[in-house]
Amino acid sequence: MGSKINVGLMAYGMSGQVFHAPFVHLNDGFNFVAVTERSKKQAAQDYPGVKSYDTIDELIADENIDLIIINTPNYTHYDYAKRCLLAGKHILVEKPFTATVAQAKELFALAKEVGKKALVYQNRRFDSGFNITKEIIESGKLGKLIEVHFRYDRYRNEIGVKTFKEDSSFEASGLSYDLGPHLLDQAIALFGKPDRFYKVLANNREGSKVDDYFFIHLAYANQLNVYLTSTMLAADIPPAFVVSGSLGSFSKNHGDIQESQLLKGMKPTDEGYGIEIPEDAGKLTIVTPDGGREITTVASPKGNYGELFELVYQAIANNEPYPITEEDVIAQLEILES
Incomplete structure:
Protein backbone atom coordinates (compact mmCIF):
# COMPACT_ATOMS: atom_id res chain seq x y z
CA MET A 1 0.00 0.00 0.00
CA GLN A 122 -20.06 5.42 14.41
CA ASN A 123 -20.59 8.86 12.90
CA ARG A 124 -22.83 10.17 15.72
CA ARG A 125 -19.75 10.69 17.89
CA PHE A 126 -19.11 13.58 15.51
CA ASP A 127 -22.54 15.20 15.82
CA SER A 128 -22.45 18.79 17.03
CA GLY A 129 -25.14 18.16 19.66
CA PHE A 130 -23.28 15.23 21.16
CA ASN A 131 -20.02 17.14 21.24
CA ILE A 132 -21.44 20.16 23.07
CA THR A 133 -23.12 17.79 25.53
CA LYS A 134 -19.79 16.03 26.04
CA GLU A 135 -18.07 19.40 26.52
CA ILE A 136 -20.59 20.51 29.15
CA ILE A 137 -20.35 17.21 31.04
CA GLU A 138 -16.55 17.19 31.02
CA SER A 139 -16.38 20.84 32.15
CA GLY A 140 -17.76 19.86 35.55
CA LYS A 141 -20.23 22.75 35.50
CA LEU A 142 -23.13 20.42 36.29
CA GLY A 143 -21.48 18.98 39.41
CA LYS A 144 -22.09 15.34 40.23
CA LEU A 145 -24.05 13.79 37.38
CA ILE A 146 -27.35 12.27 38.44
CA GLU A 147 -29.45 11.57 35.37
CA VAL A 148 -28.72 11.58 31.62
CA HIS A 149 -31.26 11.17 28.80
CA PHE A 150 -30.29 10.62 25.15
CA ARG A 151 -33.04 10.25 22.55
CA TYR A 152 -33.29 9.63 18.81
CA ASP A 153 -36.92 9.92 17.70
CA ARG A 154 -38.92 10.02 14.47
CA TYR A 155 -42.49 9.90 13.31
CA ARG A 156 -42.94 7.18 10.68
CA ASN A 157 -46.18 5.31 11.25
CA GLU A 158 -45.97 3.29 8.03
CA ILE A 159 -44.02 0.06 7.59
CA GLY A 160 -40.84 0.83 5.67
CA VAL A 161 -40.00 -0.63 2.28
CA LYS A 162 -36.61 -1.94 3.44
CA THR A 163 -37.59 -5.48 4.36
CA PHE A 164 -34.33 -6.23 6.14
CA LYS A 165 -35.21 -3.55 8.71
CA GLU A 166 -38.85 -4.57 9.09
CA ASP A 167 -38.74 -8.38 9.12
CA SER A 168 -37.53 -10.18 12.24
CA SER A 169 -36.32 -13.13 10.16
CA PHE A 170 -33.34 -10.95 9.22
CA GLU A 171 -30.51 -10.61 11.72
CA ALA A 172 -30.12 -7.20 13.37
CA SER A 173 -33.54 -5.91 12.30
CA GLY A 174 -35.77 -3.43 14.12
CA LEU A 175 -35.25 0.00 15.61
CA SER A 176 -32.99 -1.21 18.42
CA TYR A 177 -30.37 -2.39 15.89
CA ASP A 178 -30.98 0.62 13.64
CA LEU A 179 -30.72 3.58 16.03
CA GLY A 180 -29.66 1.76 19.20
CA PRO A 181 -26.00 1.62 18.10
CA HIS A 182 -25.93 5.42 17.82
CA LEU A 183 -27.23 6.08 21.33
CA LEU A 184 -25.30 3.23 22.94
CA ASP A 185 -22.05 4.32 21.34
CA GLN A 186 -22.53 7.88 22.57
CA ALA A 187 -23.24 6.70 26.11
CA ILE A 188 -20.35 4.23 26.14
CA ALA A 189 -18.00 6.87 24.69
CA LEU A 190 -18.83 9.19 27.59
CA PHE A 191 -19.35 6.85 30.52
CA GLY A 192 -17.90 3.46 29.54
CA LYS A 193 -19.51 0.06 29.91
CA PRO A 194 -22.39 0.15 32.41
CA ASP A 195 -22.38 -1.88 35.60
CA ARG A 196 -25.81 -3.21 34.63
CA PHE A 197 -28.61 -2.44 32.19
CA TYR A 198 -32.32 -2.94 31.65
CA LYS A 199 -33.93 -2.96 28.21
CA VAL A 200 -37.51 -2.67 26.95
CA LEU A 201 -38.58 -3.27 23.34
CA ALA A 202 -42.04 -2.74 21.84
CA ASN A 203 -43.69 -2.73 18.44
CA ASN A 204 -46.48 -0.15 18.23
CA ARG A 205 -47.10 0.43 14.51
CA GLU A 206 -49.94 -1.60 13.10
CA GLY A 207 -48.57 -4.68 11.38
CA SER A 208 -45.03 -4.18 12.64
CA LYS A 209 -42.97 -7.39 12.88
CA VAL A 210 -40.03 -5.74 14.64
CA ASP A 211 -39.44 -3.40 17.54
CA ASP A 212 -40.17 0.24 16.71
CA TYR A 213 -39.57 1.49 20.26
CA PHE A 214 -36.80 0.87 22.73
CA PHE A 215 -35.81 2.08 26.18
CA ILE A 216 -32.45 1.16 27.69
CA HIS A 217 -31.49 2.03 31.25
CA LEU A 218 -27.74 2.01 31.91
CA ALA A 219 -26.69 2.04 35.56
CA TYR A 220 -23.23 3.22 36.62
CA ALA A 221 -21.27 3.69 39.82
CA ASN A 222 -22.01 6.71 42.02
CA GLN A 223 -25.72 6.26 41.24
CA LEU A 224 -25.45 7.72 37.73
CA ASN A 225 -28.41 6.63 35.61
CA VAL A 226 -28.38 6.97 31.82
CA TYR A 227 -31.57 6.50 29.78
CA LEU A 228 -31.58 5.85 26.04
CA THR A 229 -34.89 6.05 24.20
CA SER A 230 -36.06 5.90 20.61
CA THR A 231 -39.47 5.63 19.00
CA MET A 232 -40.89 5.70 15.49
CA LEU A 233 -44.02 7.43 16.76
CA ALA A 234 -42.96 10.77 18.23
CA ALA A 235 -45.22 13.39 16.66
CA ASP A 236 -43.55 16.10 18.76
CA ILE A 237 -39.83 15.36 18.89
CA PRO A 238 -38.51 15.77 22.47
CA PRO A 239 -35.00 17.04 23.32
CA ALA A 240 -32.17 14.85 22.10
CA PHE A 241 -30.00 15.46 25.19
CA VAL A 242 -30.97 16.22 28.78
CA VAL A 243 -28.34 16.06 31.53
CA SER A 244 -29.00 16.77 35.22
CA GLY A 245 -26.37 17.21 37.90
CA SER A 246 -26.08 18.47 41.45
CA LEU A 247 -25.21 22.01 40.30
CA GLY A 248 -27.27 22.42 37.16
CA SER A 249 -28.72 20.94 34.00
CA PHE A 250 -28.24 21.05 30.24
CA SER A 251 -30.69 20.33 27.43
CA LYS A 252 -30.36 20.27 23.66
CA ASN A 253 -33.29 19.92 21.32
CA HIS A 254 -31.58 18.53 18.21
CA GLY A 255 -28.67 16.22 17.61
CA ASP A 256 -27.02 17.54 14.46
CA ILE A 257 -27.64 19.28 11.13
CA GLN A 258 -25.18 17.45 8.89
CA GLU A 259 -27.48 14.69 7.64
CA SER A 260 -30.22 17.10 6.57
CA GLN A 261 -27.66 19.34 4.86
CA LEU A 262 -26.07 16.44 2.99
CA LEU A 263 -29.47 15.12 1.89
CA LYS A 264 -30.20 18.55 0.39
CA GLY A 265 -27.02 18.37 -1.66
CA MET A 266 -24.74 20.52 0.50
CA LYS A 267 -21.07 19.56 0.32
CA PRO A 268 -18.85 19.34 3.41
CA THR A 269 -16.75 22.18 1.98
CA ASP A 270 -19.72 24.54 1.55
CA GLU A 271 -20.03 27.58 3.78
CA GLY A 272 -22.30 26.85 6.73
CA TYR A 273 -21.86 23.08 6.59
CA GLY A 274 -22.13 21.48 10.04
CA ILE A 275 -23.21 24.72 11.73
CA GLU A 276 -26.52 24.46 13.52
CA ILE A 277 -29.25 27.08 13.35
CA PRO A 278 -29.51 29.40 16.40
CA GLU A 279 -32.83 27.84 17.43
CA ASP A 280 -31.05 24.54 18.06
CA ALA A 281 -28.63 25.96 20.63
CA GLY A 282 -28.47 24.21 24.01
CA LYS A 283 -29.75 25.56 27.32
CA LEU A 284 -27.42 25.52 30.32
CA THR A 285 -29.02 26.16 33.71
CA ILE A 286 -26.71 26.63 36.70
CA VAL A 287 -27.85 27.01 40.33
CA THR A 288 -26.33 30.18 41.80
CA PRO A 289 -25.00 30.45 45.39
CA ASP A 290 -28.16 32.28 46.47
CA GLY A 291 -30.38 29.55 45.05
CA GLY A 292 -31.26 31.38 41.86
CA ARG A 293 -30.85 30.18 38.29
CA GLU A 294 -28.31 31.38 35.75
CA ILE A 295 -29.50 30.41 32.26
CA THR A 296 -27.15 30.51 29.27
CA THR A 297 -27.70 29.67 25.62
CA VAL A 298 -24.86 27.47 24.35
CA ALA A 299 -24.11 27.05 20.65
CA SER A 300 -22.63 23.77 19.48
CA PRO A 301 -19.26 23.38 17.79
CA LYS A 302 -19.31 22.65 14.07
CA GLY A 303 -20.19 19.05 13.26
CA ASN A 304 -17.83 17.25 10.90
CA TYR A 305 -18.09 13.60 9.89
CA GLY A 306 -14.84 14.13 8.01
Whole structure:
Protein backbone atom coordinates (compact mmCIF):
# COMPACT_ATOMS: atom_id res chain seq x y z
CA MET A 1 0.00 0.00 0.00
CA GLY A 2 1.35 3.41 -0.99
CA SER A 3 0.94 6.71 0.79
CA LYS A 4 -2.69 6.90 -0.34
CA ILE A 5 -5.31 4.33 0.60
CA ASN A 6 -7.48 3.06 -2.24
CA VAL A 7 -11.10 2.84 -1.11
CA GLY A 8 -13.99 0.76 -2.41
CA LEU A 9 -17.56 1.48 -1.40
CA MET A 10 -19.87 -1.52 -1.22
CA ALA A 11 -23.09 0.35 -2.06
CA TYR A 12 -24.02 3.72 -3.55
CA GLY A 13 -27.48 4.27 -2.15
CA MET A 14 -28.34 6.96 0.37
CA SER A 15 -25.62 6.10 2.88
CA GLY A 16 -22.96 5.77 0.20
CA GLN A 17 -23.87 9.06 -1.45
CA VAL A 18 -24.44 11.02 1.77
CA PHE A 19 -22.31 9.59 4.59
CA HIS A 20 -19.29 8.11 2.83
CA ALA A 21 -18.39 9.17 -0.71
CA PRO A 22 -18.16 12.95 -0.04
CA PHE A 23 -15.76 12.46 2.85
CA VAL A 24 -13.61 9.80 1.19
CA HIS A 25 -13.35 12.06 -1.85
CA LEU A 26 -12.26 15.07 0.21
CA ASN A 27 -9.66 13.30 2.35
CA ASP A 28 -6.18 13.65 0.83
CA GLY A 29 -5.19 10.27 2.26
CA PHE A 30 -7.78 8.36 0.24
CA ASN A 31 -8.35 7.51 -3.40
CA PHE A 32 -12.03 6.75 -4.07
CA VAL A 33 -11.51 4.10 -6.72
CA ALA A 34 -14.53 1.79 -6.93
CA VAL A 35 -18.12 1.15 -5.91
CA THR A 36 -20.77 -1.52 -6.38
CA GLU A 37 -23.89 -0.41 -8.27
CA ARG A 38 -26.24 -3.19 -9.27
CA SER A 39 -28.57 -1.12 -11.42
CA LYS A 40 -28.32 2.68 -11.72
CA LYS A 41 -24.80 3.82 -12.50
CA GLN A 42 -24.46 7.18 -10.75
CA ALA A 43 -21.09 7.20 -8.96
CA ALA A 44 -18.92 7.96 -11.99
CA GLN A 45 -21.10 10.95 -12.80
CA ASP A 46 -20.57 12.29 -9.30
CA TYR A 47 -16.91 11.26 -9.07
CA PRO A 48 -15.33 10.87 -12.53
CA GLY A 49 -12.89 8.01 -12.74
CA VAL A 50 -14.56 5.85 -10.11
CA LYS A 51 -15.01 2.28 -11.33
CA SER A 52 -18.51 0.82 -10.97
CA TYR A 53 -18.83 -2.92 -10.42
CA ASP A 54 -22.03 -4.88 -10.92
CA THR A 55 -21.37 -7.22 -8.01
CA ILE A 56 -19.81 -7.16 -4.57
CA ASP A 57 -17.71 -10.19 -5.55
CA GLU A 58 -15.99 -8.07 -8.21
CA LEU A 59 -15.34 -5.27 -5.73
CA ILE A 60 -13.79 -7.63 -3.18
CA ALA A 61 -11.64 -9.24 -5.91
CA ASP A 62 -10.14 -5.91 -7.01
CA GLU A 63 -6.51 -6.19 -5.91
CA ASN A 64 -6.08 -2.41 -6.18
CA ILE A 65 -8.45 -1.77 -3.26
CA ASP A 66 -6.95 -1.44 0.24
CA LEU A 67 -10.05 -0.50 2.26
CA ILE A 68 -13.66 -1.52 1.71
CA ILE A 69 -16.51 0.37 3.35
CA ILE A 70 -19.32 -2.06 4.18
CA ASN A 71 -22.53 -0.03 4.03
CA THR A 72 -24.91 -2.83 3.09
CA PRO A 73 -27.97 -4.13 5.02
CA ASN A 74 -27.29 -5.07 8.64
CA TYR A 75 -27.71 -8.82 8.18
CA THR A 76 -24.91 -8.89 5.56
CA HIS A 77 -22.23 -7.18 7.65
CA TYR A 78 -20.66 -10.27 9.20
CA ASP A 79 -20.43 -12.24 5.94
CA TYR A 80 -19.10 -9.37 3.83
CA ALA A 81 -16.66 -8.26 6.53
CA LYS A 82 -15.23 -11.77 6.80
CA ARG A 83 -14.88 -12.09 3.04
CA CYS A 84 -13.13 -8.73 2.78
CA LEU A 85 -10.66 -9.56 5.54
CA LEU A 86 -9.87 -12.91 3.97
CA ALA A 87 -9.25 -11.08 0.69
CA GLY A 88 -6.66 -8.90 2.42
CA LYS A 89 -8.71 -5.73 2.79
CA HIS A 90 -9.07 -3.34 5.67
CA ILE A 91 -12.72 -2.77 6.52
CA LEU A 92 -14.88 0.08 7.80
CA VAL A 93 -18.28 -1.34 8.74
CA GLU A 94 -21.44 0.67 9.33
CA LYS A 95 -23.31 0.17 12.58
CA PRO A 96 -24.26 -2.33 13.80
CA PHE A 97 -20.88 -3.97 13.27
CA THR A 98 -22.51 -7.40 13.53
CA ALA A 99 -25.66 -8.95 14.96
CA THR A 100 -23.91 -10.82 17.76
CA VAL A 101 -20.97 -10.58 20.12
CA ALA A 102 -19.60 -13.89 18.85
CA GLN A 103 -19.52 -12.60 15.27
CA ALA A 104 -17.77 -9.41 16.31
CA LYS A 105 -15.12 -11.23 18.32
CA GLU A 106 -14.48 -13.57 15.40
CA LEU A 107 -13.98 -10.66 12.99
CA PHE A 108 -11.69 -8.75 15.34
CA ALA A 109 -9.59 -11.88 15.83
CA LEU A 110 -9.48 -12.53 12.07
CA ALA A 111 -8.38 -8.96 11.39
CA LYS A 112 -5.43 -9.40 13.74
CA GLU A 113 -4.60 -12.75 12.13
CA VAL A 114 -4.45 -11.30 8.62
CA GLY A 115 -2.85 -8.02 9.69
CA LYS A 116 -5.74 -5.76 8.70
CA LYS A 117 -7.91 -3.17 10.47
CA ALA A 118 -11.55 -3.90 11.33
CA LEU A 119 -13.06 -0.50 12.13
CA VAL A 120 -16.63 0.48 12.95
CA TYR A 121 -18.37 3.56 11.54
CA GLN A 122 -20.06 5.42 14.41
CA ASN A 123 -20.59 8.86 12.90
CA ARG A 124 -22.83 10.17 15.72
CA ARG A 125 -19.75 10.69 17.89
CA PHE A 126 -19.11 13.58 15.51
CA ASP A 127 -22.54 15.20 15.82
CA SER A 128 -22.45 18.79 17.03
CA GLY A 129 -25.14 18.16 19.66
CA PHE A 130 -23.28 15.23 21.16
CA ASN A 131 -20.02 17.14 21.24
CA ILE A 132 -21.44 20.16 23.07
CA THR A 133 -23.12 17.79 25.53
CA LYS A 134 -19.79 16.03 26.04
CA GLU A 135 -18.07 19.40 26.52
CA ILE A 136 -20.59 20.51 29.15
CA ILE A 137 -20.35 17.21 31.04
CA GLU A 138 -16.55 17.19 31.02
CA SER A 139 -16.38 20.84 32.15
CA GLY A 140 -17.76 19.86 35.55
CA LYS A 141 -20.23 22.75 35.50
CA LEU A 142 -23.13 20.42 36.29
CA GLY A 143 -21.48 18.98 39.41
CA LYS A 144 -22.09 15.34 40.23
CA LEU A 145 -24.05 13.79 37.38
CA ILE A 146 -27.35 12.27 38.44
CA GLU A 147 -29.45 11.57 35.37
CA VAL A 148 -28.72 11.58 31.62
CA HIS A 149 -31.26 11.17 28.80
CA PHE A 150 -30.29 10.62 25.15
CA ARG A 151 -33.04 10.25 22.55
CA TYR A 152 -33.29 9.63 18.81
CA ASP A 153 -36.92 9.92 17.70
CA ARG A 154 -38.92 10.02 14.47
CA TYR A 155 -42.49 9.90 13.31
CA ARG A 156 -42.94 7.18 10.68
CA ASN A 157 -46.18 5.31 11.25
CA GLU A 158 -45.97 3.29 8.03
CA ILE A 159 -44.02 0.06 7.59
CA GLY A 160 -40.84 0.83 5.67
CA VAL A 161 -40.00 -0.63 2.28
CA LYS A 162 -36.61 -1.94 3.44
CA THR A 163 -37.59 -5.48 4.36
CA PHE A 164 -34.33 -6.23 6.14
CA LYS A 165 -35.21 -3.55 8.71
CA GLU A 166 -38.85 -4.57 9.09
CA ASP A 167 -38.74 -8.38 9.12
CA SER A 168 -37.53 -10.18 12.24
CA SER A 169 -36.32 -13.13 10.16
CA PHE A 170 -33.34 -10.95 9.22
CA GLU A 171 -30.51 -10.61 11.72
CA ALA A 172 -30.12 -7.20 13.37
CA SER A 173 -33.54 -5.91 12.30
CA GLY A 174 -35.77 -3.43 14.12
CA LEU A 175 -35.25 0.00 15.61
CA SER A 176 -32.99 -1.21 18.42
CA TYR A 177 -30.37 -2.39 15.89
CA ASP A 178 -30.98 0.62 13.64
CA LEU A 179 -30.72 3.58 16.03
CA GLY A 180 -29.66 1.76 19.20
CA PRO A 181 -26.00 1.62 18.10
CA HIS A 182 -25.93 5.42 17.82
CA LEU A 183 -27.23 6.08 21.33
CA LEU A 184 -25.30 3.23 22.94
CA ASP A 185 -22.05 4.32 21.34
CA GLN A 186 -22.53 7.88 22.57
CA ALA A 187 -23.24 6.70 26.11
CA ILE A 188 -20.35 4.23 26.14
CA ALA A 189 -18.00 6.87 24.69
CA LEU A 190 -18.83 9.19 27.59
CA PHE A 191 -19.35 6.85 30.52
CA GLY A 192 -17.90 3.46 29.54
CA LYS A 193 -19.51 0.06 29.91
CA PRO A 194 -22.39 0.15 32.41
CA ASP A 195 -22.38 -1.88 35.60
CA ARG A 196 -25.81 -3.21 34.63
CA PHE A 197 -28.61 -2.44 32.19
CA TYR A 198 -32.32 -2.94 31.65
CA LYS A 199 -33.93 -2.96 28.21
CA VAL A 200 -37.51 -2.67 26.95
CA LEU A 201 -38.58 -3.27 23.34
CA ALA A 202 -42.04 -2.74 21.84
CA ASN A 203 -43.69 -2.73 18.44
CA ASN A 204 -46.48 -0.15 18.23
CA ARG A 205 -47.10 0.43 14.51
CA GLU A 206 -49.94 -1.60 13.10
CA GLY A 207 -48.57 -4.68 11.38
CA SER A 208 -45.03 -4.18 12.64
CA LYS A 209 -42.97 -7.39 12.88
CA VAL A 210 -40.03 -5.74 14.64
CA ASP A 211 -39.44 -3.40 17.54
CA ASP A 212 -40.17 0.24 16.71
CA TYR A 213 -39.57 1.49 20.26
CA PHE A 214 -36.80 0.87 22.73
CA PHE A 215 -35.81 2.08 26.18
CA ILE A 216 -32.45 1.16 27.69
CA HIS A 217 -31.49 2.03 31.25
CA LEU A 218 -27.74 2.01 31.91
CA ALA A 219 -26.69 2.04 35.56
CA TYR A 220 -23.23 3.22 36.62
CA ALA A 221 -21.27 3.69 39.82
CA ASN A 222 -22.01 6.71 42.02
CA GLN A 223 -25.72 6.26 41.24
CA LEU A 224 -25.45 7.72 37.73
CA ASN A 225 -28.41 6.63 35.61
CA VAL A 226 -28.38 6.97 31.82
CA TYR A 227 -31.57 6.50 29.78
CA LEU A 228 -31.58 5.85 26.04
CA THR A 229 -34.89 6.05 24.20
CA SER A 230 -36.06 5.90 20.61
CA THR A 231 -39.47 5.63 19.00
CA MET A 232 -40.89 5.70 15.49
CA LEU A 233 -44.02 7.43 16.76
CA ALA A 234 -42.96 10.77 18.23
CA ALA A 235 -45.22 13.39 16.66
CA ASP A 236 -43.55 16.10 18.76
CA ILE A 237 -39.83 15.36 18.89
CA PRO A 238 -38.51 15.77 22.47
CA PRO A 239 -35.00 17.04 23.32
CA ALA A 240 -32.17 14.85 22.10
CA PHE A 241 -30.00 15.46 25.19
CA VAL A 242 -30.97 16.22 28.78
CA VAL A 243 -28.34 16.06 31.53
CA SER A 244 -29.00 16.77 35.22
CA GLY A 245 -26.37 17.21 37.90
CA SER A 246 -26.08 18.47 41.45
CA LEU A 247 -25.21 22.01 40.30
CA GLY A 248 -27.27 22.42 37.16
CA SER A 249 -28.72 20.94 34.00
CA PHE A 250 -28.24 21.05 30.24
CA SER A 251 -30.69 20.33 27.43
CA LYS A 252 -30.36 20.27 23.66
CA ASN A 253 -33.29 19.92 21.32
CA HIS A 254 -31.58 18.53 18.21
CA GLY A 255 -28.67 16.22 17.61
CA ASP A 256 -27.02 17.54 14.46
CA ILE A 257 -27.64 19.28 11.13
CA GLN A 258 -25.18 17.45 8.89
CA GLU A 259 -27.48 14.69 7.64
CA SER A 260 -30.22 17.10 6.57
CA GLN A 261 -27.66 19.34 4.86
CA LEU A 262 -26.07 16.44 2.99
CA LEU A 263 -29.47 15.12 1.89
CA LYS A 264 -30.20 18.55 0.39
CA GLY A 265 -27.02 18.37 -1.66
CA MET A 266 -24.74 20.52 0.50
CA LYS A 267 -21.07 19.56 0.32
CA PRO A 268 -18.85 19.34 3.41
CA THR A 269 -16.75 22.18 1.98
CA ASP A 270 -19.72 24.54 1.55
CA GLU A 271 -20.03 27.58 3.78
CA GLY A 272 -22.30 26.85 6.73
CA TYR A 273 -21.86 23.08 6.59
CA GLY A 274 -22.13 21.48 10.04
CA ILE A 275 -23.21 24.72 11.73
CA GLU A 276 -26.52 24.46 13.52
CA ILE A 277 -29.25 27.08 13.35
CA PRO A 278 -29.51 29.40 16.40
CA GLU A 279 -32.83 27.84 17.43
CA ASP A 280 -31.05 24.54 18.06
CA ALA A 281 -28.63 25.96 20.63
CA GLY A 282 -28.47 24.21 24.01
CA LYS A 283 -29.75 25.56 27.32
CA LEU A 284 -27.42 25.52 30.32
CA THR A 285 -29.02 26.16 33.71
CA ILE A 286 -26.71 26.63 36.70
CA VAL A 287 -27.85 27.01 40.33
CA THR A 288 -26.33 30.18 41.80
CA PRO A 289 -25.00 30.45 45.39
CA ASP A 290 -28.16 32.28 46.47
CA GLY A 291 -30.38 29.55 45.05
CA GLY A 292 -31.26 31.38 41.86
CA ARG A 293 -30.85 30.18 38.29
CA GLU A 294 -28.31 31.38 35.75
CA ILE A 295 -29.50 30.41 32.26
CA THR A 296 -27.15 30.51 29.27
CA THR A 297 -27.70 29.67 25.62
CA VAL A 298 -24.86 27.47 24.35
CA ALA A 299 -24.11 27.05 20.65
CA SER A 300 -22.63 23.77 19.48
CA PRO A 301 -19.26 23.38 17.79
CA LYS A 302 -19.31 22.65 14.07
CA GLY A 303 -20.19 19.05 13.26
CA ASN A 304 -17.83 17.25 10.90
CA TYR A 305 -18.09 13.60 9.89
CA GLY A 306 -14.84 14.13 8.01
CA GLU A 307 -13.03 13.77 11.33
CA LEU A 308 -14.04 10.11 11.46
CA PHE A 309 -12.50 9.43 8.06
CA GLU A 310 -9.26 11.13 9.05
CA LEU A 311 -9.14 8.86 12.10
CA VAL A 312 -9.71 5.86 9.82
CA TYR A 313 -6.83 6.98 7.62
CA GLN A 314 -4.50 7.47 10.58
CA ALA A 315 -5.42 4.06 12.02
CA ILE A 316 -4.59 2.28 8.76
CA ALA A 317 -1.67 4.36 7.49
CA ASN A 318 0.07 5.14 10.77
CA ASN A 319 -1.36 2.57 13.20
CA GLU A 320 -2.79 5.36 15.34
CA PRO A 321 -5.42 4.33 17.94
CA TYR A 322 -8.99 4.42 16.63
CA PRO A 323 -11.38 5.89 19.22
CA ILE A 324 -14.24 3.45 18.59
CA THR A 325 -12.54 0.53 20.29
CA GLU A 326 -13.24 -3.18 20.10
CA GLU A 327 -14.27 -3.04 23.75
CA ASP A 328 -16.80 -0.29 22.97
CA VAL A 329 -18.31 -2.34 20.17
CA ILE A 330 -18.53 -5.52 22.25
CA ALA A 331 -20.17 -3.64 25.14
CA GLN A 332 -22.73 -2.21 22.72
CA LEU A 333 -23.52 -5.59 21.16
CA GLU A 334 -23.89 -7.29 24.53
CA ILE A 335 -26.80 -4.94 25.20
CA LEU A 336 -28.32 -5.15 21.71
CA GLU A 337 -28.14 -8.94 21.61
CA SER A 338 -29.59 -9.45 25.09
